[in-house]
Each structure stands twice: as structure tokens, then as C-alpha cells.
Amino acid sequence: MLAAHCPVCDVTQLYSYSHLHSLHNTPRGIQLVMDCYCGERFTVLTGRGVGNPLHSAASTV
Template identity: 40%
Template sequence: MFDHHCTACDKRQLIFPSQITAMTNTEQGIVVSFTCWCGNAQTMVTGRAAARSEKVTLAA
């Protein structure tokens, strides 16, 4: 459960797991798609962004 400010109805609502329609891993983070109580589809990006594969050399 999390709260979200809906861009359609302009209300802050609690979103329950039953309202989630998809979760997708992207380079920006996890995109959670869900349906607001007003019936409009919404998305929210959460979680850590994907790890970068940069090599780091530590001094000895």
C-alpha cells in the first residue's frame, strides 16, 4: 500500500495491491502502473535506478 497524488482527480489516495496492474524494471527504476480510485490509469517510478556497470579501481 502507498499513497499517490492522482493527476486526473487531483486527490491524494491510498493505492492497494489489488489496484496495481503492472510493474516494470527500467533504467530509471521500477515503474508501477495502477488504477486510481477515480478509474484513471496512473504510473509511479520507485526503487533504486539500475546499477551502472562502471569499473572502479581502488588504490592499494
């Protein structure tokens, strides 16, 4: 399970790994593409150098 913030639901909730669509290492950090329970697909930037882990750069795809 991992916690992520859906910008559509505007709530941070726990997701099982089956909701993790993809994961990319980028120069800015680790970009997770998540599928929310509401059906929205959103990206989360996490990793070193990102101020607030898992919540700082959520946006819709």
C-alpha cells in the first residue's frame, strides 16, 4: 500500500499496488502514475529533492 493524493477527490488515501499504473525515474524525482478509485489517472512526484513526499506535485495526466 502507498499513500497518494488524488487531485480530483482532493483527498490523500491508501492505494494498493494494483493502482500503480507506472513508475518512472526522472531528473526531478520518481514519477508515479496512479489510477484512483474514482477513475482519475494522476501523477505523483516523489523521491529525494521533492519537499513533501508523495503529495507535492500531484496533477492530472
